[in-house]
Amino acid sequence: MSKKKSLYIYNSLSRKKEFFEPLNPPFVGLYVCGPTVYSDVHLGNVRSFMTFDVVYRYLTYLGYNVRYVRNITDVGHLLDDSDTGDDKIEKRARLEKIEPMEIVQKYTNGFHNTVNQFNLIPPSIEPTATGHIVEQIEMVQRIIKNGLAYEVNGSVYFDVKKYSEEHHYGELSGRKLDELLEQTRDNLEGGDEKKYFADFAIWKKASEETIMKWDSPWGIGVPGWHLECSVMSTKYLGQEFDIHGGGMDLKFPHHECEIAQSVGADGVNPVKYWMHGNMLTVNGTKMSKSLGNSFLPHELISGDHPLLEKGYTPMTVRFFFLQANYKSTVDFSNDALQGAEKGLIKLMNAIKTLSKLISSEKSSIDLNTIITNCNDSMNDDFNTPMTIAHLFDGVKMINSINDGKATISLSDLEKLQEHYNIFVFEILGLLPQNTDSSNDELPSELMNIIIELRKKSKENKDWDTADLIRDELKKLNISIKDTKDSSVWNYEE
RNA sequence: GGUUCCGUGGCCGAGUGGCUAGGCAGUGCUCUGCAAAAGCAUCUACAUCAGUUCGAAUCUGAUCGGAACCUCCA
Numbered sequence: 001m002s003k004k005k006s007l008y009i010y011n012s013l014s015r016k017k018e019f020f021e022p023l024n025p026p027f028v029g030l031y032v033c034g035p036t037v038y039s040d041v042h043l044g045n046v047r048s049f050m051t052f053d054v055v056y057r058y059l060t061y062l063g064y065n066v067r068y069v070r071n072i073t074d075v076g077h078l079l080d081d082s083d084t085g086d087d088k089i090e091k092r093a094r095l096e097k098i099e100p101m102e103i104v105q106k107y108t109n110g111f112h113n114t115v116n117q118f119n120l121i122p123p124s125i126e127p128t129a130t131g132h133i134v135e136q137i138e139m140v141q142r143i144i145k146n147g148l149a150y151e152v153n154g155s156v157y158f159d160v161k162k163y164s165e166e167h168h169y170g171e172l173s174g175r176k177l178d179e180l181l182e183q184t185r186d187n188l189e190g191g192d193e194k195k196y197f198a199d200f201a202i203w204k205k206a207s208e209e210t211i212m213k214w215d216s217p218w219g220i221g222v223p224g225w226h227l228e229c230s231v232m233s234t235k236y237l238g239q240e241f242d243i244h245g246g247g248m249d250l251k252f253p254h255h256e257c258e259i260a261q262s263v264g265a266d267g268v269n270p271v272k273y274w275m276h277g278n279m280l281t282v283n284g285t286k287m288s289k290s291l292g293n294s295f296l297p298h299e300l301i302s303g304d305h306p307l308l309e310k311g312y313t314p315m316t317v318r319f320f321f322l323q324a325n326y327k328s329t330v331d332f333s334n335d336a337l338q339g340a341e342k343g344l345i346k347l348m349n350a351i352k353t354l355s356k357l358i359s360s361e362k363s364s365i366d367l368n369t370i371i372t373n374c375n376d377s378m379n380d381d382f383n384t385p386m387t388i389a390h391l392f393d394g395v396k397m398i399n400s401i402n403d404g405k406a407t408i409s410l411s412d413l414e415k416l417q418e419h420y421n422i423f424v425f426e427i428l429g430l431l432p433q434n435t436d437s438s439n440d441e442l443p444s445e446l447m448n449i450i451i452e453l454r455k456k457s458k459e460n461k462d463w464d465t466a467d468l469i470r471d472e473l474k475k476l477n478i479s480i481k482d483t484k485d486s487s488v489w490n491y492e493e
Numbered sequence: 494g495g496u497u498c499c500g501u502g503g504c505c506g507a508g509u510g511g512c513u514a515g516g517c518a519g520u521g522c523u524c525u526g527c528a529a530a531a532g533c534a535u536c537u538a539c540a541u542c543a544g545u546u547c548g549a550a551u552c553u554g555a556u557c558g559g560a561a562c563c564u565c566c567a
Contacts, residue, residue, distance in 0.1 A: 015497090033567070041567085048567035077565080088565075170496095173562075179495055180563065200564070247567030252496090254564090278498090279561065288566055323516070324506065328499080329560065336505045339517035343505095346516080349530080377507095385507050389515035399531055403524090463526055470528080481530050488530085 007062065009243070010327060010381045012251065012274040013172055017381055022242050023272060028064040029241030030056060031233040031271075033250055034126070036073040037107035038088040041114050042294035043317070043332070044247075044280035044287040050318060050429075051277040051326040051382075052245045053120040057427050058378055069236050070123040072111075074104040075130050075212050076223045087222065090211060100212050104130075114297045117314040119429050125236050129228040133214045136223040136231045140203050140216075142265040149264070152193040154205030154219040160198040163260055169198070172259060172274060173252035200257055202227050226257035233270060234262065244271040248278050249286075281331045282307065295332070309334045312341060315431055319344040322384040322428055343392075348432060349490075350395040351420050353402050360407035367412050370394045371419050384428065391423060451480070451487045 007020040022028045032052045035041055049070070059066045077088045093100040112122075129136075140156050143149040148159050160169055164177055180198060202224040206213035213220050233241060239262070246255060255274065262270040280287045287294045295305055303311030312320075320340035324330045370390055377386035394416070400406040408416065424430050450469060457465040470480045473489070481488050 035567075036565090045567045051567090174496055175563070176496085198564085245567095248497095248561060249566055252562060252564080254566095257564090277567070279567080281560075284559070286561065286566085290565060320505085328506085331505085333504080335503090335517080339505055341517090343516045346530095353531095383507080385516095386514075389507065392515055396532085403532060405532070458526080461526075467527075479529075482525080482528080483530080484524090 007058075007379045008381055009273050009275065011272075012276045013271070018273065020273065022064065023240060026063065026065045028059055028066045028243065029233075029237035030059070030066055030068045030243045030245070031229070031237055031241060032068070032070040032123070032244075033229060033246035033254070034070040034072050035107075035111050036077045036088055037104050037111060038077070038092045039107060039289060040296050041107075041111050042287060042289065042296055043300060044294060046114060046118055046297070046317075047280045047321050047330065048247045048277045049115060049120055050118060050321055052275070053429060054322070054326075054382055054384060054427065055243070055245065055275070056121060056123075057429055058382060061422065061427055067125070067237060068121075068123040069125045069127065069233065071228060071232050072104075072108055072126060072128045073225070073228060074108070074128045075100075076228060077225045087212075087225075093211070104128075117297060117301075118318055119314070119431050121429070127232045127236065129223065129232075130212070132228065132231050132235065133223060135235055136227050137203070137214075137216050139227060139231050139234075139261065139265050140223075143202065143261065146264055146267075149202060150195065151218050154221060155193060155201055156203035156218055157194050157199040158202050158257070158260060158264065159195065160200070160260065161196040163264055167260070167263055169260055170256060173256050175252060175256070200224065200226065200253065202261065226254055227261060229254070230258045230261040230265070230270070233258075234266070239266045239268040240270055240272070242271075243273045243275060245275040245277070248276045251276055277326045278329045281329050284331060287332065307332075307334075309338075312337050316341045316344055318428075318430060319347075319388075323388055325383065325385055327381075344430070347388075347391065347395060347424065348430075350398045351424060351432070352490075354398050354417055354420055357398065357401055357408065357413055359410040359413045361409065362407060363409045363412045364407045365397050365401070365412070367408075367416055367419075370397070371415075374419070374423050378427065387423065387428070391420070394420070447478075447489050451489065454480070454487065 008017045009020045010016070011018045030052070032049070034049075035045060052070075056066055056068045075087060075089060089100050089103050093103045096103065115122075140149065143158065144151070144156065148163050149156050150159055160177070163169055170176055170180075177198060203216060203218055203221050204224060205219060205221045210222070213222055233244070244255070244258075259269065259271070262268060282293045282295075285291065285293065295308070297314070299305040300308065300317065301311050301313065303309070316337065317340075320337055321330060323340060323343075370393055373390040373393075374387050377383040377390060380386070397406065398416075401408050425432075450473070454466050454469045457463075457469075473480060477491060479490050481490070
């Protein structure tokens with residue numbers, strides 16, 4: 001097995017593919033910005049988390065000991081910096097007339113359910129912002145102590161201007177402060193507490209009505225949104241860690257501010273490799289909550305949405321996403337989804353065939369090329385579409401062997417089965433469809449009897465009966481496909 | 494307006510300076526009681542215009558079109 005650790009990762013910071021070398025092998029620290037749990041996650045969110053699910057799976061496959069941290073933002077996601085310190089969750093809580101923590105619990109549960117449906121592996125640690133208020137206050141203090149933050153009326157702002165005297169604010173997003181200034185002139189008006197337009201709140205004074213608030217050296221308030229990620233990544237992965245992931249839309253200002261805070265507090269540039277997943281689009285426009293063009297998971301599965309012609313399984317969607325590079329946008333369309341659906345069935349059927357393949361003395365196929373190609377493409381910045389293409393090369397091979405047009409030795413067969421198990425199920429994280437029912441012994445026994453009966457009627461050239469059996473089973477979403485001297489049955493979608 | 498990125502065949506999507514991934518759909522053939530599956534073969538390409546080069550879809554420039562970000566977003 002050519003499982004060489006020659007992984008290259010596209011680093012958003014350098015805008016280049018870089019050879020991946022963990023800071024402390026065999027350990028790898030992976031931090032991914034999780035959801036703000038104020039409403040249902042949509043498919044665009046899912047794609048982002050799925051990207052890093054594959055990253056986690058592949059790093060694990062390579063033998064790294066990965067600590068995977070993905071936070072839950074349950075406080076501090078302010079509507080904006082200039083208002084009264086209201087955040088997204090509180091606003092929602094008022095709307096639904098329940099406790100903020102009920103909102104948090106409700107949508108955290110929803111998030112977990114969704115993410116489970118798409119077979120995402122839970123992170124090693126899933127910390128919450130509210131669980132790290134003390135650490136956040138401490139970080140604010142460190143930043144103040146270093147002279148890079150100032151207090152105004154119970155709020156604390158990060159001093160971007162001061163910071164930029166010695167550091168490069170904008171190194172990740174490629175932004176220049178003076179250019180930013182031109183485009184955000186409006187922000188300078190209106191009695192802002194900030195000294196400089198680009199300053200951002202790291203602690204915000206709470207208003208009377210605010211429900212979730214904490215005491216601090218600056219009075220009652222809430223932590224700033226950007227701060228939690230810096231605090232929790234530092235706490236669980238150290239001041240400097242390997243990979244930080246998130247959606248493209250978090251690059252600025254969120255991730256830029258994270259860098260500034262960490263450098264401002266501890267003097268260390270926190271992340272070695274920054275990874276950013278691209279957006280999911282609908283008719284060419286970003287899927288987002290605020291635009292109202294997002295699909296919710298249950299709409300996707302049922303097909304109950306004006307833009308969907310039918311429902312699609314989570315695995316179809318997973319496969320669909322993985323057929324595109326994570327750095328590209330993916331446009332959601334029925335044609336594309338239906339193509340993915342059929343492609344996935346083809347792949348899964350081949351895996352089923354693979355498990356029943358009969359070995360020969362010798363192999364007439366070149367197994368190592370496929371295995372090497374799959375490893376190489378994953379090593380090339382997690383190129384899943386390429387990997388899937390290589391897996392389809394193997395599908396051709398598997399079907400040829402099944403048709404008797406090629407042969408495979410026992411040791412090669414075992415190797416090939418292992419390869420597909422690892423790549424399809426463990427790395428790409430696909431699941432066989434309908435596992436729950438096909439694992440049941442009774443239907444399988446019953447089907448054997450039915451197929452035997454049908455075989456008898458075929459031998460008697462009683463085509464009416466044979467077709468009747470097949471047609472009636474079809475109504476139960478069970479398909480029968482005849483091979484040379486037997487029949488194969490499957491559940492259909 | 495600024496920053497970053499993209500424009501590949503009917504649809505989705507990789508990709509390297511020369512040997513034209515892959516999936517879906519189409520066409521023909523093989524197999525087959527029929528159907529499906531599968532196999533084999535095959536048809537549609539690299540936004541436009543210049544330039545560099547022996548050779549460019551791949552490099553450079555311009556043009557056109559699209560997207561994300563520019564303090565809500567994964």
